[in-house]
Amino acid sequence: MAYYTCLLLDADNTLLDFDAAEQAAITDTLNHYGLPHDAEAVETYHRVNRQLWDSLARGEINRNKLFAVRFSRVLQALGQPDAGNGREMNDYYENELSNHADLIPGALNALEELGEVATLAIVSNGAQAVQQPRLSASGLERFMDGIYISEKVGAAKPSAKIFDYSLRDLGLTNRSRVLVVGDDLLADIKGGINAGLDTCWVNFANEENDTGIQPKYTIHSYEELYKIVMEPEELENVGMRNLRHRNEG
Structure with a gap:
């Protein structure tokens, strides 16, 4: 036994292989919304996202908060206007991510x-x-x-x-x-x-x-x-x- x-x-x-799936999904999302989607922009997303998931693991935020603010914070870090698109972008990204089963x-x-x-x-x-x-x-x-x-x-x-x-x-x-x-x-x-x-x-x-x-x-x-x-x-x-x-x- x-x-x-x-x-x-x-x-x-x-x-x-989440890294491969995430790379494809975030690049597609940024490009779809007419935002910079080069390596620096993708790395900005990674940094913001990691901070939020670590905050979730420490019990500092809940999942709804994470999904609500994630792309608003990414836009802020990229120096781009939010225009209320943060949650919509998150939904688009999640849909893209669901299509990658690497x-x-x-x-x-x-x-x-x-x-x-x-x-x-x-x-x-x-x-x-x-x-x-x-x-x-x-x-x-x-x-x-x-x-x-x-x-x-x-x-x-x-x-x-x-x-x-x-x-x-x-x-x-x-x-x-x-x-x-x-x-x-x-x-x-x-x-x-x-x-x-x-x-x-x-x-x-x-x-x-x-x-x-x-x-x-x-x-x-x-x-x-x-x-x-x-x-x-x-x-x-x-x-x-x-x-x-x-x-x-």
């Missing part, structure tokens, strides 16, 4: 392997109208025993409530066999710690951790996650199912 029999997985930049290379194969030994579920802070289409189009849904999006659950990471809700819905009570896996230290890892769960930081970009938040594990590839989740005899079977299917074909 695997060391961890349930994985609560973040979606963006853990399984879905996967991190190897994600589907990793889920195929991990799903052989563990219950898999997604726990995401993304907006329902954005995440659901992306998860459906990406092919991730078929591997999941549950999908828990903060907007629908009524609680967001790093609150323990969203993890508690997920485990109740999955019918799981042994928290020592549950692993929270995600790329965001402030939301995913802090949230898992708040819920009393083991945590694994997905650090594909080899970033420095200067937050003071300490995950139990850090990985730089899906293969490293196999070694954390699976026992030795299970590791021996990694890749064998695909090989068997090829031989049967």
Whole structure:
């Protein structure tokens, strides 16, 4: 039996390539509204957006406030007049984002392997109208025993409530066999710690951790996650199912 029999997985930049999706969506949005959409403008958006999501994780603002002010602050930072378009721009951007289901290379194969030994579920802070289409189009849904999006659950990471809700819905009570896996230290890892769960930081970009938040594990590839989740005899079977299917074909 695997060391961890349930994985609560973040979606963006853990399984879905959110950076690629965001880059396309924000460039399209700025261009649509006749605004600068060069690298500097996109970076301005990233900075403002990151500040707001960090404020949400600290409980300083709520989601409605974030979506209401995000593009107004971006326009201000770009030195552009708002003209009351901030919320409209946010809605346009969210729609564009929902159309991009870019996967991190190897994600589907990793889920195929991990799903052989563990219950898999997604726990995401993304907006329902954005995440659901992306998860459906990406092919991730078929591997999941549950999908828990903060907007629908009524609680967001790093609150323990969203993890508690997920485990109740999955019918799981042994928290020592549950692993929270995600790329965001402030939301995913802090949230898992708040819920009393083991945590694994997905650090594909080899970033420095200067937050003071300490995950139990850090990985730089899906293969490293196999070694954390699976026992030795299970590791021996990694890749064998695909090989068997090829031989049967």
